[in-house]
Amino acid sequence: MSELVVETRSLAKYFAGLGQKPVTAVDGLNMHIERGSIYGFVGRNGAGKTTTIRMLAGLNAPTRGSARVLGLDPQHERIGILERTGFVIDRTMMPYMTGNDLVRFNRGFFARWSNEMAKRYADALEIPMDRKFKKLSHGNKTKLSLLLALAQNPELLVLDEPTAGLDPVVTDQLVRVLVEDFANDGRTILMSSHHLSEVERVADWVGIIDRGKLLLEARLDDIRANYRRVRAVGERLPERAAEIVTVSATEGVFDYVLSAGAEGFAASLRGQGATILDVTPMNLSEIFLQLVGKESHVPVEVLA
């Protein structure tokens, strides 16, 4: 089994105000990220992605459950994690500092800091390093945040919605840097997003979170090769089986999402008198909609 860089066990976080009912942000999350993978952590706004990342960074304490990052506990061994992990969470820094100031400010914190890398990324990403942070565009703020995380030369990069609000050119620049430069060295990326197309482009693992629960965690290749949608008409068809990810039934039509063995499953349904309407491969967006969007309207942005 591959080494896990991030692992959570029944991780949960509730927020409670005075006299208010607790709000569940993360609810029993079991997440596994292998070394060297690019893990796309997808979910709708408010699904619990940012809270999970904040717990991994030691910024928020879990209400229950546990997490390990690089084998360390974020609550008690934060420093060890932060020395080896680049976190890009809120892209807000000291507003009066320029990019160059921020590079100078950061390098004192990290033993493996690389000035050469900072310079290279500043050039490659075309960041105006002599401009104050508050005067930078949203895209440049994001690029600068990424530059600072990359130049600390981390083993693990954790990015919360890195491309939110960016134009396609900037998105492409960031993705190239992440995939071609960083991940090619065998390092690990955890990237939260609700842009499924972008995750599908770069990730090799995907975790789908909704209402604080991890609904699916799988290799993207496995999803492409094995995940199928099977629609069948019949009566008293099975709703539980190892390969069933989700099932819904409307007016006698059963809609299955299967993680493997679709043809065999369809054959067994036929054996039970069902008529198979179709067996179709699924992409990430379809699986996401099937898992997350089945009970409510899903905004168009998730399909972007």
Add this chain to the structure above:
Amino acid sequence: MYLWKYWRESRIAFGVSMLCVVLLAWLVFKGVWHIDDPGHSGRPDQTTIAKMLMVSLYLQVPVSAFLAWVMGSFGVGRDLGEGSGSYLLTRPRRRRWFLWHDWGFGFLQLVWTIVLVNLLIGYLVHRLLGAGGNPLSGSIMLRDMASPVPVAEIIGLNCLIIVLFAGLIFGVTDFSTIAVKHARGVMLGAGIILGYLVLGALMHHYWPAIELPKLVMRAFQTSPVSNEPVSLAGQLGMSLAVRAAVMLLFPFAAQVILERSDI
């Protein structure tokens, strides 16, 4: 490098305070050159000089309180409010490391300003006494003392009293910004101090037997406006130690809050 960040944020307040010190120095030096003029009306007596030292202590109270209040707003609580808290606190240092660096550097700036002001006051007293030797030499006779008290000791005492008072205001403000997670915590800090003063006044009015400790330690038993000779209060060492402990209570309380709170 982290201290440079605090410096970047506080340098205007510190610069203004240094300008005020320079202005005070100009006034002191402009004045002292005329002390020995033939047409001068003569030096004040020792009682007047002792009163001057008392007055100088009380004059420093509002100014140092304001400076400490402003400086207290530049801590890590401001970053939490400006949204850069999660960036700052994902640098590989303990949360208390940030807090104590802010507190230490801000406190150092306060101490530096207060010491400079009191050195100037000491020099003025030294010249008024007509003492020779180093700029703080000379001594003043106070009531109930067996021998004259050196100017350097009184200046040192005044300095300590103001440092402890300013440190308390600074600590309360820094604590409030962290508790509120916003620079707006300075208003809470001011509220705590004003609330304490109001509570003291109410207690004095309704329950005169109970007296809350004063925010500024009483070093002298007399007041600047009374005609009594100036005398020192008792148990100064114990008072200073207790006030130092109270002053340090707030950064420690802020540390507990910062280390236990979600960012």
